[in-house]
Amino acid sequence: MADIKAIDIPKWGLSMEEGLVNAWLIEEGDSFTKGQLICEIETSKITNELEAPFDGVLRKIVGIPGQTLPVGAVIGVSADASTTDAEIEQFLAARGATAPAQEPAPSPVAEPEAPATPTATPAAKVVVAAKPAPTGSTVVPSVLQGTTQSDVFASPRALRRAEALGIDLAAVVGTGPLGRISVRDIDDAIRDAGGTVATAAPATRSGLPLRSTADDSAVPATPVARRTARSLGVNLHDCRPTGSRGRVCVADVHDAARSAQLLPEAAAQTGTIAVEPEYDTIPFTPMRSAIAGRLQASKQQAPHFRLTADLELDALLALRKEINSTVPAVKLSVNDFIVKACAAALMKVPDVNVQFDAANESVLRFASADVSVAVALPTGLITPIVRGANTKSLADISGEVLSLATKAKTGKLRPEEFQGGTFTVSNLGMFGIKAFDAIINPPQGAILAVGAGEKRAVVVGDSVSVRTVMTVTLSCDHRVIDGALGATFLRELQRFVASPALMLV
Structure with missing residues (x-):
């Protein structure tokens, strides 16, 4: 087998039993040198950057951000370009580890079109609902424009987005662990300063909204709004966010449900919809x-x-x-x-x-x-x-x-x-x-x-x-x-x- 090396969760201290992968500082295919900071790992007490234990090339990321793994678990694989993917998979299997599965694309939902006449053939014509196309463009206010210094504490994705948009991250407030700046923080800062962020708008057909079928788990929304949307059959992509920090709130879900005629008629007319109190669910950090x-x-x-x-x-x-x-x-x-x-x-x-x-x-x-x-x-x-x-x-x-x-x-x-x-x-x-x-x-x-x-x-x-x-x-x-x-x-x-x-x- 080719020369393949594992990058493991380190043991920082006698009481450390597991670590949370916060973020990778390099990407698959990147070369690294011994001592280079390659990954950020959070323990029950500290968040530290992992130094590469050897020179190599990151061929496979096993520990994905947000995943908690025990000490010694494989989080990445290093191998040269001549090593095949099959050899890497064989190496992982021998170590009892598996690479993260690729997230499948959402399956399109077939929507039957009504027959043109009563004597039309029973076979229904299928129309595939297209994913909403992005509308508008991102406009960065002048107060955020500039060049980010190298000592700003931000995720790799946030750094790339700031560079692409010409944003100085010193003007952005981070809400991640220890004040780390994320992509969402950048978008929130743009909106708060009066700018706009490109969003996807639902298409329309026959003057009525076309209900989205895309996965809405990543759409920023309050917990109550998410539960309400699930109970009413509303996709959060179809809601216009008016809540704090650009999140979808319960009122936005009800507006979308009325537009799609998903609310009971009496409730839609009288507005007598039970509204749960708003709150956020904050999961425990390892610390x-x-x-x-x-x-x-x-x-x-x-x-x-x-x-x-x-x-x-x-x-x-x-x-x-x-x-x-x-x-x-x-x-x-x-x-x-x-x-x-x-x-x-x-x-x-x-x-x-x-x-x-x-x-x-x-x-x-x-x-x-x-x-x-x-x-x-x-x-x-x-x-x-x-x-x-x-x-x-x-x-x-x-x-x-x-x-x-x-x-x-x-x-x-x-x-x-x-x-x-x-x-x-x-x-x-x-x-x-x-x-x-x-x-x-x-x-x-x-x-x-x-x-x-x-x-x-x-x-x-x-x-x-x-x-x-x-x-x-x-x-x-x-x-x-x-x-x-x-x-x-x-x-x-x-x-x-x-x-x-x-x-x-």
Whole structure:
């Protein structure tokens, strides 16, 4: 057999079991070199671009975009031009994989024509309904015209369409994973800016609309409109979209049904048609599914208890202001100080710096504080880790948190940068949240929920003074951390925050 090589779903991290093929960055027949980015794969935590493991030519795409496959499954085949398609199919069969079937063209529907006279021959003449021809042309408004830069995050099809139409994708808002721009986003942007997109219009015969028979599964429509169209026998290609973002809504389906005389006569005359409330169905992404599974298991298996404490921030804020004003290259945030203070407190109370090994019913106590920092993404939540935070300076922690957050938001985190950790900090203070409870990130034993710092009246001795106070809530797994132990940790945390110079020595 000729030299044929498989491109497989990689294993990025110990917990990875499957991957979703998001998009191919090359096409069948394209040559590639080792290390070239060839495919985008989404896991339960990150979206990464797969580097080619060798030089070759992509002869066959097996994993189609939108398909979820287990680790090690074949998603593509590389072979030279002398390799026949039969040899590739034989190779796939040996690997237990199959190439994606070609989508069959929709079968034309025969429509009998009425006989011209009562004495006409019984054999009916057949007229084939033609597919509606595109009408109009795409007109791109001047605000979208330009040249797309190479660093724009868009699908290969979107890049080709932008190049063909002369569109600068910097002016287009992406709605895909992590803000990725799709062809639909380009069309929506053209319509929103006052332009037009070429569409297919139904043909007419004898003054009545000719009902389309083409597959309408890809026509943008609301879920309710799609169900209504199915129940009334309306093809979505026959509907004029007037809904948001160019989608077909229920009213559009009813208009098309009236034109085609598909509605019951009484309902058409009185307009008494039951209308379901509009809503969108948003399927779980792999990341959202993983979050749901892990946190549900945490709530069900880990007996949570919570301890709340107030931290006085005035000394910390003064030190932060002094450092930021005297060291131009450093811009510390309050969260950087909290991460450092937690790491210092974990070293003072090491029995909180733990993971619970459920399989062996044992506690793993760590010598170094690996603090996870919760980062919100459009598709969910991820917790990149500041390794050895107890040994790092505030400047080092600040730079690492910024770098990890940027990687998280662009889907570039490596598995070792978000898997593990001994403690988590979740901060919602920037949203004005005063206090909240957080769910423990297993197998860790505790998580700190951080609220906003605010001016409060505080009794000091026999007088009242104004202090900047932050409320924090420690959620603990009672299987490994008891109340007194959690309270001891919070007391140490209060000490480091009230006297931040202790974190510098």
